Every structure is written in structure tokens, then in C-alpha cells.
Amino acid sequence: MITFDSIINLFTVVGFTNFLGLLLKILIFLYAVFAFIVVRQVLLMNRSFTTPAALVFVILAYVHFFAALGLAILSLVLL
Amino acid sequence: MLNSFWRYPKNTWFDGEDHGEEILLVLRRHLITNLDWIFVAILLILTPFFANAILVFLNADTHAVFAPPFVFIFMLFWFLFTFGFVFENFINWFFNVYIVTNKRIVDMDFHGILFRNISEATLANVEDVTHTVSGTLQVVFNYGDVIVQTAGEQREFDFESVPSPARVQDIISDLVAQRRHP
Numbered sequence: 001m002i003t004f005d006s007i008i009n010l011f012t013v014v015g016f017t018n019f020l021g022l023l024l025k026i027l028i029f030l031y032a033v034f035a036f037i038v039v040r041q042v043l044l045m046n047r048s049f050t051t052p053a054a055l056v057f058v059i060l061a062y063v064h065f066f067a068a069l070g071l072a073i074l075s076l077v078l079l
Numbered sequence: 080m081l082n083s084f085w086r087y088p089k090n091t092w093f094d095g096e097d098h099g100e101e102i103l104l105v106l107r108r109h110l111i112t113n114l115d116w117i118f119v120a121i122l123l124i125l126t127p128f129f130a131n132a133i134l135v136f137l138n139a140d141t142h143a144v145f146a147p148p149f150v151f152i153f154m155l156f157w158f159l160f161t162f163g164f165v166f167e168n169f170i171n172w173f174f175n176v177y178i179v180t181n182k183r184i185v186d187m188d189f190h191g192i193l194f195r196n197i198s199e200a201t202l203a204n205v206e207d208v209t210h211t212v213s214g215t216l217q218v219v220f221n222y223g224d225v226i227v228q229t230a231g232e233q234r235e236f237d238f239e240s241v242p243s244p245a246r247v248q249d250i251i252s253d254l255v256a257q258r259r260h261p
Binding site for chain 2: 017020021024027028031034035037038041042044045047048049050051052053057060061064067068071074075078079
């Protein structure tokens with residue numbers, strides 16, 4: 001629940017740091033969702049137009065997604 | 080393969096390709112049209128280094144507000160985002176193709192991550208092919224739009240910013256002529 005104290009706390013250094021940490025965590029989780037959609041998009045694009053580089057795109061998309069997922073977990077641990 | 084003008088591509092096919100159909104030409108927007116997002120990507124890569132240099136120059140005590148783990152996670156996120164930005168723009172360029180086969184022309188459009196539009200017309204339905212080169216960049220780098228009028232459901236195919244538009248027009252016109260007068 002948002003109380004008056006918690007709003008006042010935002011204007012302290014610790015409160016502001018916590019707020020930024022929470023914002024960053026939310027941002028990273030949304031980014032992980034985006035990275036998953038990119039994987040689906042690459043698979044769909046490869047199906048529509050297949051080239052010798054298809055595997056490279058799939059690998060890059062998965063690396064990107066797992067990096068985002070790893071970062072999301074890391075942010076939960078460190079922040 | 081990374082060419083904007085790719086003739087007789089090997090080991091390449093598209094969804095719905097018929098048996099005996101051969102891809103003769105794959106076109107993309109000219110490489111120069113990617114300059115805008117490449118410029119933004121360079122800025123994204125350089126920003127943390129500039130920001131760090133400025134903070135050091137100002138002798139700012141950033142640790143008071145930004146704890147080292149926060150900075151570490153933020154930097155990782157920044158570079159991951161930069162990679163995602165480059166990757167997304169690159170695949171959008173790579174997969175937005177115009178395909179000319181010995182039977183038809185295909186226009187594949189992918190916009191962003193949630194929009195896909197694929198249109199096609201048989202060569203027999205092609206009525207008229209024109210090309211336009213306008214503006215300094217297009218004249219200097221020899222790219223422009225090729226417009227294919229058809230009698231099919233989709234009346235007009237616009238091959239945007241493709242390299243050597245006159246050559247593309249010639250190739251399509253020759254194919255159509257061959258089709259009509261074999």
C-alpha cells in the first residue's frame with residue numbers, strides 16, 4: 001500500500017535508489033518479453049524466407065533472449 | 080547474401096514456392112538506407128563511455144546515489160538493449176525482400192515485430208513496370224523505386240529504394256515478355 005511515508009521516502013537517497021532499482025527490474029522483465037517475441041519473429045521470418053544464414057539468426061535471437069532472461073534473474077539477485 | 084541485389088541465390092527459398100519455381104532475383108532496400116539506425120546504434124554504443132568521461136571530469140560522486148550493482152546491471156542492460164536494437168533493425172532490413180522468380184513476383188513486408196504482409200502476382204498479370212530515381216542520395220548511390228502495375232488483386236507493387244532500379248525494371252520486363260511470347 002502506498003502511504004504518505006513511502007512517498008516522502010522516495011525523496012531520500014535510499015528511497016530514490018530503491019525506486020530506480022525497481023524501475024530497472026520492471027524494464028528488464030519487459031525487455032525479456034520483447035526478446036522472446038523477437039525469437040518468435042525470427043522463426044516466422046525464417047519460415048517465410050529461408051536463407052543459408054537462417055541458423056545464425058535463430059542462434060542470435062536465442063542468445064539475446066537468454067541473456068535478457070539471465071539479466072532479469074541477476075537483477076532480482078543483486079538489486 | 081547480404082547484398083541488396085542478389086541474383087540466382089543458392090540454398091534460398093520462400094514460403095509457398097512451387098515445385099520447379101526458381102528464384103531469379105532477391106532485392107532489398109539499398110544498404111545506404113540503413114544509415115539512420117546505424118548512426119543511432121553508434122551513439123548508443125558510445126554514450127556510456129562519454130557519460131563516464133563527463134562524470135569523471137566533473138568529479139561527481141555517483142556512488143552516493145547509484146550503488147555499484149545498480150550501475151553494473153544498468154550497463155549490462157544498456158548493451159543488451161543496443162544489441163537488440165541493432166539485431167531488430169538488421170533482420171527487418173534482411174527479411175523485407177522483393178523476390179522475382181520465373182513465375183511471379185513476391186513482396187514480403189515485416190514491420191516491427193507484429194506485422195507481416197506478403198503479396199504476390201504472377202508474371203502473366205504484370206502490365207507495366209516503371210522506375211523512379213529522385214533525390215541526391217538516390218542519384219549518387221543509384222537506387223530508387225520500381226513500381227510494378229498488375230492486373231491482379233493487388234494493383235501495384237512498390238519495390239522501395241532498391242539498387243539499380245533500371246536494371247530491375249529491365250529484368251522484370253524481359254521476364255514478362257518471355258512469358259507472353261515464349
